[in-house]
Amino acid sequence: MHLILGTQRASGVIRDALAANCPLRVSLRVADAADSRAVIGTDDAADLPGGVESRGLALVRRPQDAAPMAMRVALTGAADLRAITLRWADADIPRSPWLPVLPRTLPLAAVEPEMQTGGVILGRADDPERQRQPLEFLSIGSDRGIVFLGGSGSGRTSALRALATQQADAIWIPSDPERAWDAVVALAADGAHGAGLVLCDDIDVRISELPTEYGQHVAQLWEQILRHGSGTTFALTASRAAGPLGRLLEALPRRGLLRMPSRVDHLAAGGDSAGFDRDRPPGRMRMGDREVQLVWVPEERLRSSGTERGASRYRDDHTWSPRSALTALVTTGVPTVAESLADAHPGCDVVALSGELRDLQASTRPTLLIGEADAWQRNWPLWQRVRREGEALIRAENSTELRQLAGVRELPPYARPHAGRAWSLIGDAGPRRVIIAALAPRR
Ligand SMILES: Nc1ncnc2c1ncn2[C@@H]1O[C@H](COP(=O)(O)OP(=O)(O)O)[C@@H](O)[C@H]1O
Ligand SMILES: [Mg+2]
Numbered sequence: 001m002h003l004i005l006g007t008q009r010a011s012g013v014i015r016d017a018l019a020a021n022c023p024l025r026v027s028l029r030v031a032d033a034a035d036s037r038a039v040i041g042t043d044d045a046a047d048l049p050g051g052v053e054s055r056g057l058a059l060v061r062r063p064q065d066a067a068p069m070a071m072r073v074a075l076t077g078a079a080d081l082r083a084i085t086l087r088w089a090d091a092d093i094p095r096s097p098w099l100p101v102l103p104r105t106l107p108l109a110a111v112e113p114e115m116q117t118g119g120v121i122l123g124r125a126d127d128p129e130r131q132r133q134p135l136e137f138l139s140i141g142s143d144r145g146i147v148f149l150g151g152s153g154s155g156r157t158s159a160l161r162a163l164a165t166q167q168a169d170a171i172w173i174p175s176d177p178e179r180a181w182d183a184v185v186a187l188a189a190d191g192a193h194g195a196g197l198v199l200c201d202d203i204d205v206r207i208s209e210l211p212t213e214y215g216q217h218v219a220q221l222w223e224q225i226l227r228h229g230s231g232t233t234f235a236l237t238a239s240r241a242a243g244p245l246g247r248l249l250e251a252l253p254r255r256g257l258l259r260m261p262s263r264v265d266h267l268a269a270g271g272d273s274a275g276f277d278r279d280r281p282p283g284r285m286r287m288g289d290r291e292v293q294l295v296w297v298p299e300e301r302l303r304s305s306g307t308e309r310g311a312s313r314y315r316d317d318h319t320w321s322p323r324s325a326l327t328a329l330v331t332t333g334v335p336t337v338a339e340s341l342a343d344a345h346p347g348c349d350v351v352a353l354s355g356e357l358r359d360l361q362a363s364t365r366p367t368l369l370i371g372e373a374d375a376w377q378r379n380w381p382l383w384q385r386v387r388r389e390g391e392a393l394i395r396a397e398n399s400t401e402l403r404q405l406a407g408v409r410e411l412p413p414y415a416r417p418h419a420g421r422a423w424s425l426i427g428d429a430g431p432r433r434v435i436i437a438a439l440a441p442r443r
Pocket of ligand 1: 154159282293295296
């Protein structure tokens, strides 16, 4: 193998060990005498004249030469190159001594033949020191999981999509806050045992978009799920791993760092300094000390796969309709609410509770009693009767009443405010979120 090295500045760059292996030295005109000395042992290359007619003028020195000799480098034009190409047209193309750089796009279809059973393909790693580019896998059920960290547009969602495409029963944590809450609570309740592959995109956003109390609770649930769920593999994404979220993500042994907005962010996410690349293309990540190109699946491909079905495992719309003879609703704005409900449920007797204590007339139709919290306080026996026999509804905007009127201490399921949500209490069961369509703002 012949190595031909070229450099603009030689001094301080071509070290002794390298110079010792480069016996034939040529220096074109250099600006600095030190550069000339580093290559040919004298200052002469710094004294070569400038100007057009001196181009290609150089000094050459071989080990046996007492002094450098002047030479002119032959000028090669397009015709010479063409002639050489023709002359060697039948020759074998020499094998590159190194592997090609990782591709910018690695379609799943191109690597699927190398798929292993029980594993999904993450991407192709570059291991230049060993001149290998092995595929990286995630073993579903035995690997704990991976977190992808990266800035916006770095390829986080696409990374999860590629995994979900390969694992038809993967469970996506929905992005809707209520459904996300339900899904995380359900996962924590069943210990996330053997759930296969669980995916959560933008887990930092899922947590921070909730009211503080709910966000903290969800973070705790996640920590519990990640630490104890066995037989389940998790793939999460986030934009950073700071604060309490960082601790939560520590539970996952593998970490892929996609493009980060700054070196500081890259280092804070646990990256090595050498691995920071401001211009990292989307889907290219740093994992340990290796570069990995994530496998790519176009967006359309997921829609037809089974992932949505996986998500629906936790879907429950809970649209409310009367289910007992007696229903109490705690709300503000009683007259308007009574009117809406009477319209929406013509089969019911809708009774607005005023300040005074009152008796209920027996009715064969379901009765809907509507009152503000203080009206219910004054009609305490009636409230207690409903709690015993019927269903109590507390609107999500009146969450303090859940504690004060109904004595519920636990955090109720997250409910979006001003969206017709209420908590339903029946008997001793904990609060359930219901949607009272008649009370949702009209679009
Ligand atoms: N693995 C990949 N290979 C090639 N291009 C990718 C890859 N991942 C993402 N991209 C490109 O980057 C864009 C943004 O990706 P996306 O996953 O939505 O980023 P994020 O969720 O981090 O904001 C995609 O639309 C696609 O064009
Ligand atoms: Mg995204």
